[in-house]
Amino acid sequence: MIRVLLADDETMIRAGVKAILTTDPGIDVVAEAGDGREAVELARRHRPDVVLLDIRMPRLDGLGAAEELRTAVPESAVVMLTTFSEDAYIARALGGGVSGFLLKSGDPRELIAGVRAVAEGAAFLSPVVARRVLDTLGGERLSRAARARALLEPLTGREREVVALVGAGLSNAEIAARLFVVESTVKAHVSAVLARLELRNRVRLAVLAYEAGLVPEAPDA
Structure with a gap:
């Protein structure tokens, strides 16, 4: 309780x-x-x-x-x-x-x-x-990193894992293999996150993951 x-x-x-x-x-x-x-x-x-x-x-x-x-x-x-x-x-x-x-x-x-x-x-x-x-x-009040972290804060732990791997440039199939789930599950997570964050595509999601510090290197856009 x-x-x-x-x-x-x-x-x-x-x-x-x-x-x-x-x-x-x-x-x-x-x-x-x-x-x-x-x-x-x-x-x-x-x-x-x-x-x-x-x-x-x-x-x-x-x-x-x-x-x-x-x-x-x-x-x-x-x-x-x-x-x-x-x-x-x-x-x-x-x-x-x-x-x-x-x-x-x-x-x-x-x-x-x-x-x-x-x-x-x-x-x-x-x-x-x-x-x-x-x-x-935004801008002066909050850095890009802080804003990215705030936007990703509501995600579940598994969703954050998926976002981090998208940021690292992995495909849905590669993410599925890394997390030991089926590819359709990864697709569902990516689609749900894109819709929730109102992002147009996974490239924008990858950039957001980088800005939030979920991946060490900037993704190729």
Whole structure:
């Protein structure tokens, strides 16, 4: 059972998020907080697997609470709940140890997937949030490498392996042999990643893999 602490100063938002999470029988909302200070106190008491934090809250905002939680309850993964108006907050937290970002208005299935991912030790960045960050904060604010890593963050471990091998210039057949799977499985992974990242072809995917540091040498384009 994944134990979740939910913090948001808006009662209706908390109720809506809780209602979505509890549709999954493997998730239990063990505590709710109305501000960041209360969230830290409840996290110390309940030791949840995942803490969902609104960014803007009274007494202590979500980013401040996340910083305290890293010390007070390091075993708890922290996920920020954000809106499109909070790009600067997202940029500030990118290197701060937060395990994920979820959009309040996003697909409910994404909320559950994100909680499950971070509870298992992975990072989860909503693809919509990732694109927003890259579009708004690119260039001077984030290096090409950081932007590439942010875009690839939501991928599964196996998808990242496939992307790395695409970046190394291997064909689908060669990737299949390397990973001990059938070629159709590799094709499915590549197609899914291209669609999710909105890339036109595997050349662009290879360049992205190189920029993210998944391969040591630049692919031939």
